[in-house]
């Protein structure tokens with residue numbers, strides 16, 4: 001069998017296990033770290049008072065009314081997690097997703113309330129229409145087509161109302177063409193030139209979003225999202241998507257889902273060297289939760305290993321439903 005010539009002495013002179021023999025050395029030579037400072041915690045806000053409804057397919061994740069959201073955000077901050085990303089479920093949905101860009105919409109209310117009570121928490125908003133449209137699509141539908149340019153105008157309006165209500169960063173998740181540029185322009189025209197954009201740059205049409213759709217009540221009533229989200233088979237296209245978003249002014253680019261797309265993450269980071277986020281999606285969370293509940297996996301070990309893999313593949317920022325749990329384990333000295 002041929003052995004690669006690495007230029008270093010081979011066994012028995014070189015024993016790679018030497019550095020694994022003690023925890024001191026293992027700690028010293030560890031190449032990748034997991035820090036809660038890199039976490040963004042997704043939260044779901046709903047109308048009403050004192051609502052706290054667990055998402056059945058995502059144990060430990062809740063839909064919260066604004067009052068409970070404020071409490072949750074106080075806790076998130078106290079756990080040392082620096083940022084949350086808001087998803088909103090409106091009172092009423094319509095064809096054009098009016099609730100998304102209503103100044104008094106559910107996310108806008110939550111932003112104002114949380115900003116007031118927890119000013120040091122960094123508030124990010126998901127910018128899309130799918131939680132707000134009666135048909136559950138991410139934009140305007142005309143003759144069975146999800147139309148691009150009109151939808152982009154509404155997304156830009158939505159982003160502006162978020163910034164006006166106190167969002168520190170906006171994160172368009174729709175995957176329509178031109179939306180980053182449109183949002184950048186409208187933010188700049190209105191004095192929000194310091195509000196960054198984290199674009200869902202390479203977002204795939206994935207089966208791993210299943211549990212999220214229950215949480216965000218955003219399942220499409222007909223059709224699917226394959227006319228705007230990416231084909232899971234493609235990676236060169238992901239690089240073109242990322243390049244375009246950067247050109248339009250994205251400050252951070254995201255790959256979503258995460259664990260099944262580590263190669264995409266790796267290539268995006270290698271190609272652009274840009275601040276890169278990975279979204280460990282609902283299905284990734286649900287798989288670990290379900291298997292752990294059965295006693296088939298060790299939850300802590302697997303949760304941490306999956307997140308570490310994202311960092312190793314190139315992610316700077318981790319959007320994860322496990323953020324608060326990991327921070328609690330950390331606080332309790334369990335990890």
Ligand SMILES: [Zn+2]
Pocket residue numbers: 128129130131137138173174
């Ligand atoms: Zn959407």
